[in-house]
Amino acid sequence: MDFLEMIGQPFMQRALLAGMVLGGLLAGLGIFVTLRKMAFFGDGIAHSSLAGISLAILLGWSPLPVALAWALMVALVIWWLEKSVRLPSDTLIGIFFTASMAVGILVISRTEGYQPEIISYLFGNILSVGKGDLAVILTLSAAIAAWLAISFRRLTFMSLTEESAAVAGIRIRLHSALLYVALALTTVLGVKAFGIILVSALLILPAATSRLLTRNFRSYIVVSLILSQITVLTGLALSCRMDLPSGAAIVAVGTALFFLGAMAKKLWK
Numbered sequence: 380m381d382f383l384e385m386i387g388q389p390f391m392q393r394a395l396l397a398g399m400v401l402g403g404l405l406a407g408l409g410i411f412v413t414l415r416k417m418a419f420f421g422d423g424i425a426h427s428s429l430a431g432i433s434l435a436i437l438l439g440w441s442p443l444p445v446a447l448a449w450a451l452m453v454a455l456v457i458w459w460l461e462k463s464v465r466l467p468s469d470t471l472i473g474i475f476f477t478a479s480m481a482v483g484i485l486v487i488s489r490t491e492g493y494q495p496e497i498i499s500y501l502f503g504n505i506l507s508v509g510k511g512d513l514a515v516i517l518t519l520s521a522a523i524a525a526w527l528a529i530s531f532r533r534l535t536f537m538s539l540t541e542e543s544a545a546v547a548g549i550r551i552r553l554h555s556a557l558l559y560v561a562l563a564l565t566t567v568l569g570v571k572a573f574g575i576i577l578v579s580a581l582l583i584l585p586a587a588t589s590r591l592l593t594r595n596f597r598s599y600i601v602v603s604l605i606l607s608q609i610t611v612l613t614g615l616a617l618s619c620r621m622d623l624p625s626g627a628a629i630v631a632v633g634t635a636l637f638f639l640g641a642m643a644k645k646l647w648k
Contacts, residue, residue, distance in 0.1 A: 385619055390506055390507075390508075391506070391615075391619075393508045393509070393510070393513050394505045394506050394508055394572075394615065394625070395611075395612075395615065396513065396517075397505060397508045397512070397513055397516050397571075397572050398505050398572055398611040398612075398615060398629070399608055399611055399612070400516065400517060400520050401516065401520065401565070401568055401569045401572055401573075401581070402581060402585075402607040402608060402610060402611040403604055403607050403608065404520050404523060404524055404527075404565050404568075405565060405566075405569055405578075405581045405582045405585075405607065406581070406582075406585040406586060406603045406604050406606065406607035407524070407527055407600075407603070407604065408523075408527065408558075408561060408562055408565055408582065409581075409582045409583055409584075409585060409586035409587075409603065410586050410599065410600060410603055411534055411535075411538050411558060412562070412582055412583065412586065413583065413586045413587060413590060414535075414538035414539065415538050417468075417562070418579070418582070418583050419469050419472055419473075420457075420468070420472055420559075420562060421562060421566050421578070421579040421582040421583070422476075422579040423472035423473070423475060423476040424450050424453060424454060424562065424563045424566045424567065425566050425567070425569075425570055425575045425576075425578045425579050426476050426479065426480050426575055427449065427450060427453045427475055427476055427479035427480070428446040428449060428450050428479075428566075428567045428570055428575060429479060429480055429483030429484075429497075429500070429501075429575055430449055430479040430480070430482040430483040430486065431445045431446035431447075431448065431449025431450065431567075432445070432446045432483065432497070432500050432570075433482075433483040433484075433486035433487050433490065433497065434449070434482075434483075434486055436486075436490055436497070437486050437489065437490045441511070442500065443512055443515055443567075443568075443571060444515070446567045446570065447515075447519075447564055447567050447568070449479070450563040450564065450566065450567040451560060451563055451564065453475050453479065453563065454559040454560055454562070454563035455556065455559065455560065456475070457471045457472060457475060457559065458555065458556050458559045462552065499574075500570060500571070500574065500575055501574055501575050501576055502574040502575075502576060502577065502624060502626055502627065503570070503571070503572055503573040503574025503575075503576075503577055503578070503624070503625065503626025503627075504572075504574075504624075504625060504626065505571075505572040505573065505615070505625045505626065505629075506625055507571075508571060508572060512571055515568070516568050516571075516572075519564055519565075519568060520565070520568065523561050523564060523565055526557065526561065527561065530554060530557070533549050533554055534554060534558060535596070536549060537549060537551060537554060537555070562582075566578055566579070566582065569581060569582075572625075572626065573626040573629060573630070574626040574627075577626045577627065577629075577630045580630045580633060580634070581607070581610070581629070581630070581633065584606075584610065584630070584633035584634060584636070584637050585603045585604075585606040585607040585610060585633065586599075586603045587637060588602075588603075588606055588633075588636050588637045588640040589602040589603040589606055591637075591640040591641055591643075591644045592640050592643065592644065606633075606636060609632075609636070610629055610632050610633040610636060611629055613632045614628040614629030614630070614631065614632040614633070615628070615629065617631075617632065
């Protein structure tokens with residue numbers, strides 16, 4: 380079936396809405412991920428969510444709320460330990476990344492008949508987003524986007540120079556904690572659509588590509604958001620046209636745009 384014909388189907392409409400909302404939100408947060416060199420955080424949280432998903436499946440609960448709660452707990456513990464012990468954040472993320480993956484694998488080994496569902500969370504299936512999933516995605520995305528809009532100037536100031544932001548009266552610890560929470564929740568929301576393995580790419584690729592192509596912060600933000608929408612729409616169209624896995628197709632498009640941006644920058648120089 381052609382992509383334009385499939386748009387009339389309810390499952391495709393849910394996929395488009397979820398993909399565009401999550402793509403834009405991930406790109407917006409990705410700006411601060413690249414500025415603060417936190418790319419590993421998104422990847423670690425995504426993989427950590429496997430424990431929550433596996434536990435929910437074992438208990439017969441809805442995976443998304445349990446994965447969100449687990450990711451929120453992991454993000455806050457990492458933030459607290461980062462401030463309390465003399466270990467860098469990437470070390471702490473690596474510890475929780477591997478520990479949660481181990482818990483998830485142990486739980487999976489005790490669960491019979493659910494391997495296909497686990498695989499769908501590993502690699503993503505945006506076309507499987509149901510009405511309940513969409514409601515959770517839209518509600519939390521709206522709340523995170525509202526906070527991001529209100530806190531954007533403070534987060535930018537913190538990301539560029541944390542010492543000066545503290546002198547200016549910005550509550551660094553509070554806003555850092557909120558950023559960790561927003562990143563954790565958004566990453567896990569994206570797991571349903573893009574997969575544990577692939578979701579962090581949507582956090583990094585639009586912002587990284589935009590950084591190659593722009594010269595000021597305002598255009599950096601705008602181009603990141605535009606690229607995220609192009610990536611999701613083109614990837615979905617490509618997956619329908621060629622019968623490809625949707626999450627992988629979307630990430631492949633984002634990667635191609637990144638290399639095109641790198642080539643364009645080289646030629647422009």
